[in-house]
Amino acid sequence: MKIRFSAEPNSEGASTATSEASPGTGGAGKAGARTRGAGGRDWLTRPEAPAGVVVSAVRRGGAADAAGLQAGDRLLAIDGTPLRDVIDFHFNAGEETLAVELQRGAARTTARLERRRGRDLGLEFEAPRPGEISTCANKCVFCFIHQLPRGMRKSLYVKDDDYRLSFLHGNYITLTDLDEAEIERILAQRLSPLFVSVHATDPELRHTLLGRPRVSRPLLPVMERLARGGIAMHAQIVLVPGLNDGVPLERTVSDLARLHPAVTTTAIVPVGLTRHRERLPQLRPLTPEEARALVESAARWQREFRSRLGTRFVYLGDEVYLMGGAEPPPARDYEGFPVMEDGIGLVRRFEDGFIRALHRLPRPQTPRKVTVVTGEMFAPRLQRLLGGLGVDGLGADVAAVPNEFFGRRIAVAGLLTGQDIERELARRPLGDRVLIPAVALREADGVFLDDRTPADLARDLDVEIRVVAPTPRALLAGLLAGA
Numbered sequence: 001m002k003i004r005f006s007a008e009p010n011s012e013g014a015s016t017a018t019s020e021a022s023p024g025t026g027g028a029g030k031a032g033a034r035t036r037g038a039g040g041r042d043w044l045t046r047p048e049a050p051a052g053v054v055v056s057a058v059r060r061g062g063a064a065d066a067a068g069l070q071a072g073d074r075l076l077a078i079d080g081t082p083l084r085d086v087i088d089f090h091f092n093a094g095e096e097t098l099a100v101e102l103q104r105g106a107a108r109t110t111a112r113l114e115r116r117r118g119r120d121l122g123l124e125f126e127a128p129r130p131g132e133i134s135t136c137a138n139k140c141v142f143c144f145i146h147q148l149p150r151g152m153r154k155s156l157y158v159k160d161d162d163y164r165l166s167f168l169h170g171n172y173i174t175l176t177d178l179d180e181a182e183i184e185r186i187l188a189q190r191l192s193p194l195f196v197s198v199h200a201t202d203p204e205l206r207h208t209l210l211g212r213p214r215v216s217r218p219l220l221p222v223m224e225r226l227a228r229g230g231i232a233m234h235a236q237i238v239l240v241p242g243l244n245d246g247v248p249l250e251r252t253v254s255d256l257a258r259l260h261p262a263v264t265t266t267a268i269v270p271v272g273l274t275r276h277r278e279r280l281p282q283l284r285p286l287t288p289e290e291a292r293a294l295v296e297s298a299a300r301w302q303r304e305f306r307s308r309l310g311t312r313f314v315y316l317g318d319e320v321y322l323m324g325g326a327e328p329p330p331a332r333d334y335e336g337f338p339v340m341e342d343g344i345g346l347v348r349r350f351e352d353g354f355i356r357a358l359h360r361l362p363r364p365q366t367p368r369k370v371t372v373v374t375g376e377m378f379a380p381r382l383q384r385l386l387g388g389l390g391v392d393g394l395g396a397d398v399a400a401v402p403n404e405f406f407g408r409r410i411a412v413a414g415l416l417t418g419q420d421i422e423r424e425l426a427r428r429p430l431g432d433r434v435l436i437p438a439v440a441l442r443e444a445d446g447v448f449l450d451d452r453t454p455a456d457l458a459r460d461l462d463v464e465i466r467v468v469a470p471t472p473r474a475l476l477a478g479l480l481a482g483a
């Protein structure tokens with residue numbers, strides 16, 4: 001469902017890509033791969049893939065190193081329990097002494113690992129290979145992957161719908177293809193929280209939103225079963241005007257609230273539509289008026305749930321506030337920012353942090369002019385924020401980059417391509433340095449979605465380019481470096 005490589009759109013559309021809004025130079029961009037749960041995304045194999053998990057790195061001086069484990073070893077079992085994947089590894093690796101059965105080349109052996117209390121074993125595991133991730137059988141009307149142009153890198157077209165990725169990395173899953181054994185495993189191993197793409201609780205409407213896949217499975221009974229088993233869930237609704245807004249949205253929110261506290265939060269994010277929607281259902285984006293109405297509805301729901309459940313429960317993607325010209329709520333209303341990585345509260349968190357960091361700002365010694373790249377949606381707020389810098393000798397201009405690659409309806413930093421950024425920068429004075437949002441780059445190799453690199457831009461534009469993480473501190477460091 002939602003795969004969160006840096007600079008890889010998530011399948012639920014630019015809406016959620018937007019909802020991955022990371023201000024900074026991003027304003028609205030992508031959060032990059034997350035590693036909620038037991039560990040990094042590198043540790044997964046499907047049940048039908050070769051058994052065990054493959055070690056990619058062994059930290060020197062750790063318990064695994066002391067036991068002689070090496071990169072390339074395939075770990076098959078712990079204390080006699082076979083390992084299907086990395087979750088099994090962590091589930092079974094809690095003891096201080098472990099007998100690990102492994103395969104090295106053609107040889108099988110057993111290593112005895114001993115670790116000190118509280119220390120990890122010092123192991124990293126290989127990333128899943130193509131075909132090792134469970135993919136979805138849906139054709140959601142808003143799926144971002146269906147809206148990608150042809151010819152992009154293959155990994156962008158992977159439609160993952162894997163409960164293990166949901167647990168490990170916060171990817172959203174539909175639960176439509178979950179079989180009995182998988183449900184039992186989730187319950188037995190307490191794979192919690194999970195992140196669930198709900199969209200609508202009305203079964204017929206949900207079936208339509210999911211593109212009427214061959215198998216139609218009601219969602220609520222599965223969620224109720226998981227709830228009874230103690231599994232926490234974060235729900236997400238991709239809002240498609242005219243389909244699941246209005247009365248269906250009221251029903252969905254109300255049905256999910258009945259499952260609180262198991263359903264911890266419900267996030268509503270607007271559908272994102274690229275210009276590459278050939279032969280796809282005709283959809284339209286949220287209008288500013290609808291966005292404002294949604295802000296009002298959410299405020300009403302939050303008041304009601306706060307008094308009834310003790311939590312605001314429903315949260316809107318930052319993009320809804322920006323689209324409606326409304327001010328995002330104050331930080332306290334996000335109740336600890338539980339789903340910030342999905343673009344819920346990133347703008348508030350970033351702006352507040354930036355203003356706080358300004359108070360600790362060193363004075364630049366030499367005049368300096370910096371251009372800060374972001375998407376069109378967050379640009380006005382970022383310009384206003386930087387206008388308040390008040391630092392002698394420092395000039396910061398925001399370059400709001402129109403997204404020609406995906407279409408102008410996509411206005412978040414995380415989906416900017418190298419070619420669009422270069423086109424915009426080429427037509428303006430750039431000053432001493434350009435700051436590029438890290439959220440627009442793939443985390444693994446620092447490449448834009450169109451495979452251009454920051455080095456390409458630096459060469460073509462003859463300017464210093466710095467890639468900046470989506471945090472207030474990183475942005476200020478980028479602005480002031482060398483000052």
Ligand code: SF4
Pocket residue numbers: 001002011012013136137138139140142143144145158159160161174210
């Ligand atoms: S079709 Fe639907 S479930 Fe499948 S990847 Fe796309 S948005 Fe996710």
